Amino acid sequence: MKNLRQYENLHIILWLLKDACWLIKFKAGAVLMVAPTVIVALHLAWKTRHNKRLFLPNVAVCLWIAANGTWMLGEFFLFNFETPALIFFFAGILTISSFFIHRLLTYNKSDKK
Secondary structure, three states, rough: OOOHHHHHHHHHHHHHHHHHHHHHHHHHHHHHHHHHHHHHHHHHHHOOOHHHHHHHHHHHHHHHHHHHHHHHHHHHHHOOHHHHHHHHHHHHHHHHHHHHHHHHHHHHHHHHO
């Protein structure tokens, strides 16, 4: 679990670097940071696929990063990527919502015993 936490911290650093490059309009850096950020997010989701408490939140993060990267690329290269970005964002919202709804229903059932 300690290695997973360290890996998550690496992922946060990659994401912050990507967003910082985006903020300062350093296109090359931001575009280069999209791939490692997405790859690490996908790998985290894959590594947690057997853990019910970690998997769906990690999938939601993958979708959020995909939305964020899509939006950024559209902004940089003047393409209208709003629709794909919205699809990724809403898929992430649905994923994390289903996670919390499931947790709430499971918690209530176990609480009544």
